[in-house]
Amino acid sequence: MFLLRRIIIILLLLSFYSSVNAKEKEELLFYIGITMIKPVEELAHKFEKQYNCKIKILQGGSQDLYESIKMSKIGDIYLPGSVIYRYRNLIDGLLLDGKFVGFNKLALVVKKGNPKNIKASLLELTNEKLRVVLGNEHSGSIGNASKKVLRANNLYKKAMLNTSFLAPDSRNLTKVIIENKADLVLNWYATTFWNENKDFVQALELDDKYSNKSKLVFNLLATSKNKDLSRKFLNFASSEEGRKVFYKYGFLNDKDLKEFDKVSF
Missing domain, CATH: 3.40.190.10 (Periplasmic binding protein-like II)
Known part of the structure; x- marks a missing residue:
């Protein structure tokens, strides 16, 4: 592909x-x-x-x-x-x-209004009650950045096991939230500012030490x-x-x- x-x-x-x-x-x-x-x-x-x-x-x-x-x-x-x-x-x-x-910088991204009451914590990516999608490290910077920050916090394996599938890039990560195919993604914070996204998704901002600010x-x-x-x-x-x-x-x-x-x- x-x-x-x-x-x-x-x-x-x-x-x-x-x-x-x-x-x-x-x-x-x-x-x-x-x-x-x-x-x-x-x-x-x-x-x-x-x-x-x-x-x-x-x-x-x-x-x-x-x-x-x-x-x-x-x-x-x-x-x-x-x-x-x-x-x-x-x-x-x-x-x-x-x-x-x-x-x-990274942020947790959820549906507008945060209907699942998800916390601004990387631990939520391991929550088995949530449908989680992460970025693919082989196709985009979002996947590389996600892997790096999750490994640094000893969450990579748990988060990957809890991931429904991998999205190729930041646009597709936003898309799975909008199309209700996921409850939670780890994506670039700036994507939530786009006009076509801001009415459908919202960012749960992470502290700088967890956001892999690049x-x-x-x-x-x-x-x-x-x-x-x-x-x-x-x-x-x-x-x-x-x-x-x-x-x-x-x-x-x-x-x-x-x-x-x-x-x-």
């Missing part, structure tokens, strides 16, 4: 690459983890108007996108749901400059054919205007904004 998704992505990439060569307007290709798609789309629209260019966005699970970049050798910018991909890059050499733009970093790809324009977008995304957009979608809070310029990665 994962291989099929990557093949489809690569076919789309090849189609995009052909269209770029046929046009004079500068175009950029972004790989964006699903959770961050909303702020990136908003910033991309503003950037297109300012620089008279066209931005194509491919969204998906962070791992699937990373593998697609490796296989296709096409694209300009990559934003995964975790900074861990910059460490993997030490071997692959795919990622160049980076710009910090916010944080991804830095979000835009990465310039070594495969980019327009590095100058790509760097301009990276600077725009981390500017005051960009920060406001990421704040609006739950990736920054007031404390994060004050300390923004001190964050290293």
Whole structure:
């Protein structure tokens, strides 16, 4: 299934690459983890108007996108749901400059109104009375982050045994709550801010030590054919205007904004 998704992505990439060569307007290709798609789309629209260019966005699970970049050798910018991909890059050499733009953090997500009266505790993922769904570590950053925090709290095996099935990414984790296929998921906090989700789901916020708060970093790809324009977008995304957009979608809070310029990665 994962291989099929990557093949489809690569076919789309090849189609995009052909269209770029046929046009004079500068175009950029972004790989964006699903959770961050909303702020990136908003910033991309503003950037297109300012620089008279066209931005194509491919969204998906962070791992699937990373593998697609490796296989296709096409694209300009990559934003995964975790900074861990910059460490993997030490071997692959795919990622160049980076710009910090916010944080991804975990939260328990339930149906709006919390009808099951679920507590804001990771222990609830082991509650056999609840239908629990977790993310798949092999397809998206949410699965990796979930595994990491559950292992750190000695809950991974119990939670996995109590899981009905694994969802490939953050979007599908939200979907199972909305479609009443699950009572509880561990998902990215920011997904509950989306307009299409906020009337149906709600987050039970975890303390920072349990939320696996991860830095979000835009990465310039070594495969980019327009590095100058790509760097301009990276600077725009981390500017005051960009920060406001990421704040609006739950990736920054007031404390994060004050300390923004001190964050290293």
